[in-house]
Structures are given as structure tokens and as C-alpha cells.
Amino acid sequence: MPELPEVESARLVLERHALGRPIADVDDADTWVCRPHRPGEIRAALVGRQLTTAERRGKSMWCETSGPGPVLGIHLGMSGKVVFADADGRETDGGDYWQRGRAQGDHRFTRFALRFSDGTRLLLVDPRRLGRVRLDPPVERLGPDAGEITPAQFRVIMARGTAPVKVRLLDQEAVAGVGNLLADEALWRAKINPARPVDELSRAEVDRLHRGLRAAVAQAVGGGGVHTLSVVPARRPGLACPRCGAPMLRGKVGGRTTWWCSREQA
DNA sequence: AGCATTGTTTCACA
């Protein structure tokens, strides 16, 4: 299930395979995934055009279209996956990070599809329908990408309000791309308790958290996904902190299950 | 059976 690193893998699939092919047909019949559009609206806007770019900020992806036409926004939600199928039906995707059991050609959960004039197809496969496809997505509301945010930008984000620091990390309008696992990893690296209010963090702690976040993103993107992070395997009952050996604790912060080290993140 | 899940949006309410 995607966080920033998995979405970057999906973006690469778009960039390598889906650009420059004339769109012959669009399946936009899923009114939930394609909300607020009416069935046929996305189809009418895209048929005859080509995708010309594949961009990403945080967990949001979008493609510009020829003409110029509208921007096609794709969000994978928690259960979505981008699949490219060649003219013979052979499929490639952004990595085996989930749905390991999905067989090629299993279209039970295909919620959106582009068919190109050369017979290839681009699919959004999404069992839980938590993903979303829309025209002209409001990506300008997103904060800076978590892999690129500067120390100065990060200090501004942490200087407002009183929310728990983990809640602020998960706020996509503050910093884009941090999900539940990346947030726990960044806080663990910085040795900061996830429930600490942002207004109680020292400047040194904010800067440490910025470095922890950038390092966590780099590790996960380079390793191929959030499963390659350090503290993720320790998110199980009874396991010890992989750095100091103290017991890991579990709780809820911002409504999300949260794990932290009982000693280093007290 | 029951509970949890790596995301987002919307709404009610303090």
C-alpha cells in the first residue's frame, strides 16, 4: 500500500510506458473513484489526446495531456496500483509491494482504464476503491514534497499551532508524501515522541526531525518501498527497538496506530 | 468471529 516511495515507482511506470500514445478509449464508469465526474466526462476530455508528462508531489500523480488538454490526476489511496498492459496483455507495475497474489489479467478490481490506439492499456487496479482519478486535481494545495523539503520550509510548517507532531507530519498540506509508516520512521530516527505538541519542540528537535524525514524518504525510495525502512519490522507486539533494544510501545496518534521506542522516544 | 490495515475527504463538534 502506497506511500511516497511506492507512488514514485508508479510514476515511473507512467513515464516509461504510458506517454506519447494516442488515447482511443477510457473506462471511467466507476463513479466513486472518478468522483466528482460524471461517467463519460473524463472519456470525452481525453480521447484523441496523449499523456505528455508524468509528475508527482507527495502521493499525488498527474499527467499533462496534448492539445493542451486537461491534467489527469491519479491518487492510489491506500489500495491502488498502476498497471501497464502491452498489446499482448503482458503487464508491468510499480513493484510487488502488495497484491502479491494478483495474477496477470485479473481485472476484478480494475477501477479505471485508458486504452491506447496501439492496443496497450493503462489500468488503475484498486480493490478497496480508495484511490481516485480526476481531471485538473488541486495539487497546488499540497505542501512541499517530503523528499525535497528544506530545513527552512520544515521549520515554518512546525511553527504553527499545537497539534501532535505526528499529525503535522501526516498533514499533506504541510508536507506532502508522509504516510503512517514514514512518519513513525522519521520520528524514531529523530528520537521524538509522536504525541509531542509541535509548539513544545526545540529548534534542534525540529531540525533533527527534518533530517530524519529526508533520510527515511531516501532510504525507502532507494530500497524500493516503505517495507525497507528500519523501524517498520519492529511494529509488532513484544518486539524491541532495533537500535537500543528497549520495548516498542503501541498507541494511537491522530487516529492512526503508532509505534515508538519506550526509551529513546519517551 | 472479530479486528486491524501503509489514505483521503467530509462532517459534526468543541
Place this chain on the structure above:
DNA sequence: TTGTGAAACAATGC
């Protein structure tokens, strides 16, 4: 304005 919590989307794995 800021923050909190729940609901909805719906499948899967423990």
C-alpha cells in the same frame, strides 16, 4: 482558526 473523532469507501490477512 485549530483540533479531534467518526464515518465512508471495501477487501484482505491474522
